[in-house]
Amino acid sequence: MPSIRTASSTPELFCDGYGRPMIHARKLFGPGPSNPYPEATAALGLPLLGHLDPVFIELMDETCDRLREAWGTSNARTLPLSATGSAGMEAAFVNTVHPGDVVVVAVNGLFGVRMCDVAARCGAEVVPVEHEWGAPIDVERVLSAHPSPAIIAAVHAETSTGARSDIAALGAGKGDALLLVDAVTSIGGIELRADDWGIDIGYAGTQKCLGVAPGLAPFTINERAFDRRVVKPQSWYLDLGLLGGYVGEAGVRGGTNGGGRTYHHTAPTAMIASLHAGLGRILEEGLPAVWQRHEDAGRLLQDGLEARGLELFAEDGSRLPELTTVRVPDGVDSAVIRKTLLERHGIEIGGGAGEYAASVWRIGLMGHNATPDAALLVLAALDDVLQR
Amino acid sequence: MPSIRTASSTPELFCDGYGRPMIHARKLFGPGPSNPYPEATAALGLPLLGHLDPVFIELMDETCDRLREAWGTSNARTLPLSATGSAGMEAAFVNTVHPGDVVVVAVNGLFGVRMCDVAARCGAEVVPVEHEWGAPIDVERVLSAHPSPAIIAAVHAETSTGARSDIAALGAGKGDALLLVDAVTSIGGIELRADDWGIDIGYAGTQKCLGVAPGLAPFTINERAFDRRVVKPQSWYLDLGLLGGYVGEAGVRGGTNGGGRTYHHTAPTAMIASLHAGLGRILEEGLPAVWQRHEDAGRLLQDGLEARGLELFAEDGSRLPELTTVRVPDGVDSAVIRKTLLERHGIEIGGGAGEYAASVWRIGLMGHNATPDAALLVLAALDDVLQR
Numbered sequence: 001m002p003s004i005r006t007a008s009s010t011p012e013l014f015c016d017g018y019g020r021p022m023i024h025a026r027k028l029f030g031p032g033p034s035n036p037y038p039e040a041t042a043a044l045g046l047p048l049l050g051h052l053d054p055v056f057i058e059l060m061d062e063t064c065d066r067l068r069e070a071w072g073t074s075n076a077r078t079l080p081l082s083a084t085g086s087a088g089m090e091a092a093f094v095n096t097v098h099p100g101d102v103v104v105v106a107v108n109g110l111f112g113v114r115m116c117d118v119a120a121r122c123g124a125e126v127v128p129v130e131h132e133w134g135a136p137i138d139v140e141r142v143l144s145a146h147p148s149p150a151i152i153a154a155v156h157a158e159t160s161t162g163a164r165s166d167i168a169a170l171g172a173g174k175g176d177a178l179l180l181v182d183a184v185t186s187i188g189g190i191e192l193r194a195d196d197w198g199i200d201i202g203y204a205g206t207q208k209c210l211g212v213a214p215g216l217a218p219f220t221i222n223e224r225a226f227d228r229r230v231v232k233p234q235s236w237y238l239d240l241g242l243l244g245g246y247v248g249e250a251g252v253r254g255g256t257n258g259g260g261r262t263y264h265h266t267a268p269t270a271m272i273a274s275l276h277a278g279l280g281r282i283l284e285e286g287l288p289a290v291w292q293r294h295e296d297a298g299r300l301l302q303d304g305l306e307a308r309g310l311e312l313f314a315e316d317g318s319r320l321p322e323l324t325t326v327r328v329p330d331g332v333d334s335a336v337i338r339k340t341l342l343e344r345h346g347i348e349i350g351g352g353a354g355e356y357a358a359s360v361w362r363i364g365l366m367g368h369n370a371t372p373d374a375a376l377l378v379l380a381a382l383d384d385v386l387q388r
Numbered sequence: 389m390p391s392i393r394t395a396s397s398t399p400e401l402f403c404d405g406y407g408r409p410m411i412h413a414r415k416l417f418g419p420g421p422s423n424p425y426p427e428a429t430a431a432l433g434l435p436l437l438g439h440l441d442p443v444f445i446e447l448m449d450e451t452c453d454r455l456r457e458a459w460g461t462s463n464a465r466t467l468p469l470s471a472t473g474s475a476g477m478e479a480a481f482v483n484t485v486h487p488g489d490v491v492v493v494a495v496n497g498l499f500g501v502r503m504c505d506v507a508a509r510c511g512a513e514v515v516p517v518e519h520e521w522g523a524p525i526d527v528e529r530v531l532s533a534h535p536s537p538a539i540i541a542a543v544h545a546e547t548s549t550g551a552r553s554d555i556a557a558l559g560a561g562k563g564d565a566l567l568l569v570d571a572v573t574s575i576g577g578i579e580l581r582a583d584d585w586g587i588d589i590g591y592a593g594t595q596k597c598l599g600v601a602p603g604l605a606p607f608t609i610n611e612r613a614f615d616r617r618v619v620k621p622q623s624w625y626l627d628l629g630l631l632g633g634y635v636g637e638a639g640v641r642g643g644t645n646g647g648g649r650t651y652h653h654t655a656p657t658a659m660i661a662s663l664h665a666g667l668g669r670i671l672e673e674g675l676p677a678v679w680q681r682h683e684d685a686g687r688l689l690q691d692g693l694e695a696r697g698l699e700l701f702a703e704d705g706s707r708l709p710e711l712t713t714v715r716v717p718d719g720v721d722s723a724v725i726r727k728t729l730l731e732r733h734g735i736e737i738g739g740g741a742g743e744y745a746a747s748v749w750r751i752g753l754m755g756h757n758a759t760p761d762a763a764l765l766v767l768a769a770l771d772d773v774l775q776r
Contacts, residue, residue, distance in 0.1 A: 013446050024443045025435040032654060033436055044432035044658065047413040048421055048601055050736045055412045058401050082603070083471035083625065086653035090625045118624045207654055213436055215470070215603055215656035234622045236506045237471065237478045263741075265474035266420060266595055268603035270432065271659065348438045353651075 026342070027369070029378050030350035031159050031323055032185070033207035033214050034366040040212045040278035044270055051267040059276055060267065064247055066279035069287065070210070071183075071202060071220045072193035077240065079247045080275055081217040082268050085184045085205025088217030090118055091238040092180050092201045093153075095221070095229050099123035101150035104177075106137040108165070109158035110353045111182055119153070122234070133158075133356065134325070136318040137165040143173045152177045157186035159208075160353035162314035162325035162362065164190065171198025178225050184208060187218060188282055189294045189322040189366055200225040206271075209294065209322050211367025212278040215271045237265065278367075290370075295321045297365040300375040308383070313352075313360050322370060324363045325352070329386070334358045337385050345381040414730070415757070417766050418738035419547050419711055420573070421595035421602050422754040428600045428666035432658055439655040447664055448655065452635055454667035457675065458598070459571075459590060459608045460581035465628065467635045468594070468663055469605040470656050473572045476591025476605030478506055479626040480568050481541075483609070483617050484589060487511035489538035492565075494525040494558075498548035498741045499570055503541050510622070512539075521546075521744065522713070524706040525553040531561045540565045545574035547596075548741035550702035550713035550750065552578065559586025566613050572596060575606060576670055577682045577710040577754055588613040594659075597682065597710050599755025600666040603659045625653065666755075678758075683709045685753040688763040696771070701740075701748050710758060712751045713740070717774070722746045725773050733769040 016022050028035045049056040068078045081091055093115070097103060103124040105115045108131035116126045129145045131137055137154055152174055156167050164186075171179050178200040186192050189209025194202050201221045207214035221229075221240065233239050242264050282290050298321025302312060305326050313325035328334045334351055335358070341347045352360030365374050404410055416423045437444040456466045469479055481503070485491060491512040493503045496519035504514045517533045519525055525542055540562055544555050552574075559567050566588040574580050577597025582590050589609045595602035609617075609628065621627050630652050670678050686709025690700060693714050701713035716722045722739055723746070729735045740748030753762050 013443050014450075021434075023435060024437060024441070026437060026441060028436065028438050030438055030440075033438060033657060036436055041433060041436075045429060047411060048416065048424055048429075049412060049414060050416055050418055050421060051602070052418075052738075053412070053414065053730070053736060055401050062402075083475060084653050084656060087471060087475075087625045090623065094623075114624070121620070121622050121624055205654065213656065213658035214439070214654045215659050232509070234509050235478065236502070236509055237475045265472050266593065266602045268472060268601065268659075269421060270601035271603050271656075342441070348441060350440075 025346060027345070027347045027374070027377070029363055029365065029369060029374065030348045031362045031364050032205070032366065034209070034211060034364060034369050036213055036274070037211040037278050037281045037368045039281040040274045043274045043277035044213070046273060049269050049273070051269050052263070056269055060247060060272060063272055063276040063279065066276065066283055067218050067220070069283055070187055070192070070218070070279060073195045073220050073222070075194070075220045075222045077226060077244070078220040079243065080206070080272055081219045081238065082265060083217055084214050085203065085217050087238065088184070088203025088205065088219050089115065089182060090235065091217070091219060091240070092203050093119045093122045093124070094233045094235045094238055095240045096151060096178060096180065096201060096225060097122035097124045098150070098230055100125060102127060102146050102148070103151045103153060104129060104142060104145045104149040106142045106154040106165070107131060108135055108137050108161065108163060109133050109155065110160035111155045111158060111184070115153050115182070133354070134161045134163055134313050135315050136163050139166055139169040139173065142170065149177045151180050153180040155182040156192070157183070157190065157320050157323065159185045159323060162320050162323045163318045164320050165318070167199065168197040174198060178228065185320065185323055188290065189370070190291055190320065194220060206275055206278070208364070209366045209370070210275070210278055210282070212275050213271065215268060216275055294365070294370040297370040297372060297375045298322055298324060300372055301363065301365060301378065304375065304379040313356070322364060322366045326361050326363065328359050328361060332386065334361065340385045341381055344385065347378060347381050349378070413734060415733070415735045415762070415765070417751055417753065417757060417762065418736045419750045419752050420593070420754065422597070422599060422752060422757050424601055424662070425599040425666045425669045425756045427669045428662045431662045431665035432601070434661060437657050437661070439657050440651070444657055448635060448660060451660055451664040451667065454664065454671055455606050455608070457671055458575055458580070458606070458667060461583045461608050461610070463582070463608045463610045465614060465632070466608040467631065468660055469607045469626065470653060471605055472602050473591065473593025473605050475626065476572070476593065476607050477503065477570060478623065479605070479607060479628070480589045480591050481507045481510045481512070482621045482623045482626055483628045484539060484566060484568065484613055485510035485512045486538070486618055488513060490515060490534050490536070491539045491541060492517060492530060492533045492537040494530045494542040494553070495519060496523055496525050496549065496551060496553065497521050497543065497546035499543045499546060499572070503570070507541070521742070522549045522551055522701050523703050524551050527554055527557040527561065530558065537565045539568050541568040543570040544580070545571070545578065545708050545711065547573045547711060550708050550711045551706045552708050553706070555587065556585040562586060566616065573708065573711055576678065577758070578679055578708065582608060594663055594666070596752070597754045597758070598663070598666055598670070600663050601659065603656060604663055682753070682758040685758040685760060685763050686710060686712060688760055689751065689753060689766065692763065692767040701744070710752060710754045714749050714751065716747050716749060720774065722749065728773045729769055732773065735766060735769050737766070
C-alpha cells in the first residue's frame, strides 16, 4: 500500500506499526465538544440520505420538532443551521440588525465580546454592558443601558466563565426590544424555556449538552422577530427568508410535503441524522431528568473540587453544573497539568478563556458525560496529576 | 420504551414494528450528495476528538495537505470551512469584494446566478455574462465584459446543467483581476489544477466527487488574493483573517505547533476526520486514476443513454463525466419516474434545475459511485421504469 503521508505528518498518531488506524479514545471533559451520545455516533454511520429524499425530509421535520422541545418553544422557524454554533450567532444578528439599530449586549465573558463584534459587522450601534468575568449579568443594568434598544442580547450559559444568567428576568423587562440569546452551553443541560422566558431569537450548538458532534447550530426565531427581520440580509447562506423553504412551507410545523421542498443548499444530512438521534436519546430520558443528571454530576464535581481546597471561579449561586470553572492553584503550570491529564488519563479539560487562559481550568460534564462516574474520574485523575 | 414521536412523524419510516431502526440504503445517483467512500463513513464513527487536541491538530494539518493535492495548489491558506459548499461561495466573495468592486460573473447555470446574488450582497457592482444553460462559458465574452474587473467569477462544473468550462483559458486571460472559481462538482472528479490555471480563490463541497458527507467547504486562496482581501469582512464566521490561526500560524503549511492554535470556532471534528479519510482514499488511488474512473463511468452512462435514444442536455464536448444531464422524453412524467426509481430500486436521481426542473434529469456518478457497475445499474433501472 503506497504511503500517502506528507512530510508534515506524524504517522504514528494515526497508524500503528502494522498500518492499522490508531484510536484515540478521549474523555472529552473540556468546554466542548463532549463525547457524543452513542445513539448520535451510531447515526453517523447509517447509509447517507439525499437532502431531498422523502425519508430525509421526514427526519428533518422530526428533528425540528425535537429541537422545539429542547428549546421550549412552539416557534415554526426552529431548525438546525448548517454550520457550527458561532454561525448561529451570526445568523441571529445578520437577520435582525438593521443598519443603525441599537443593540445592547450584556458582556460577561468571551461570547458577549464576540456578540459585539458580530453585531457591529451588521451595522449595529452596539451598547456593551460590561461585567466582571465569572459573574452573571446584572439584569437591571442591562435593561437600563439604553431607553429603546432594538435588540437586547445575552448569553445564557457563558462557556468562557461557567456562569449562568437569568434570562427570564431579561425577558420580563425587555419591553419592545427583541431578546436574542446564546444557548450554546445551556440547551440540553439546564432548564431552557424560550417561549416562557420571552426569547425572540436563540441559537445553540450541538457539541455541548446535546451530546452530538460539532457542526450544526440549532436555531429558533419567533414571529415577532421574523416580522422585523432584514428582508435581504448581507449573508445569503444564513438568510432565514430563504431558509424557510428548506425546512417546509415557510417553516410550518410538521410539514409533510415530501416532494415539495425548496432547494437552498445541500443539508448536511449525516450530521442532521446524528442530531435527530441525539435529541431522541434526550427526549426519551426526558428533559427534566437530563437537567437533573447534569445538576447532580456538576454538584458532585464542584463539591469534590472544593473539598480538595480548589477555588471555583464562577460566582457562587450562578455556577453552571455542566461547565465548572476552577482556579489553577498557585505554583501549578496549567498547561503541564492538562497535557499530563491527556497523556496519562486520556482526559481533556480546557484552559481558561482570554486573560484567564493560564489561571482557570474549564471542566465540562455535558451530555453523555454528565454522570457521577465522570465526575469521580476527573477528580481522581486530578488527584493523581496534582499529587494532592 | 416510551414513544418520543410527535403527531407529525411517520414512525414506520424510521422503525419497524419491533422498534428497530430501519435502514434506507439509497444509491445516491443524483447531483449530490453521493454515497461516501466507506473509509469516510468509517471515520465518522471513530471516537470524537476535541478541536484543540494535538492529535486533531495534526489531523487537520494533514487534511489541509491533502486538500492542497486535490486542488492542485501550494496555497498555505487551504482549509475545510465549517459549513457546506454554499458557504464556501459566500466566503469567497465576502473576503474579497470591496464595496463598489466590479465583479464579472459567467452565468451558465444556477450557481452562476447565485454568485451574482452573493456578490451583490457584498456590495459588488455585478456584471453578469449570460449564457444558455447547458453550454460552457464563452471565455472571450467573459474576458471582454469589462475593461478592469476586480474579480472574474466562474463555475468549473455547473451542477445545474452538467457542463464543464475551461478555467485555464479564463486564468490565462484574466489580467489583473482575481479569478474566483466554484469547484464544487469538479474537485476529486475531473482534472483541477488551481495553481497552473491561475485560480486565485476557489471553493468546493465534500459531498460530490470527494465522496464525503455534506457539511464542509474545501477552500483555497493564494497570497495575491489574500493581500487584496477585505480586512474586516461583514461575516465574522467566514473571516479568513481570523481563520488563519485556526489552521496554524497564518495557515503556514504543515505547521506542527500542537498546542498553539488560536481559538476561532469549534471545528466540526467528526466531519473533518471523515474528509481526512475520504481524501486519503482518493490520494491512495491517485488523482489521475480517480479522474479516469469518473471519465470511464460517465462515458459508459452517456453512451448507454444515447444508445437508448435519450438526448443528453449539456453541450457535446463539454459534458461532465461525473454529472450527466439528459432530457426527459416527451410524454414521460419526470417526477413519477424519479419516485419509481427510488421506491423500486432505491436509486436517487435528480430533477433539473430552474426552468428545466421537469424536463431534465441529472444523474451523478461521483466519488465512490464512479464505477462501471453503477452506470450499468442506473441504465438497467431506467430500462425497467421507462419500460424501453
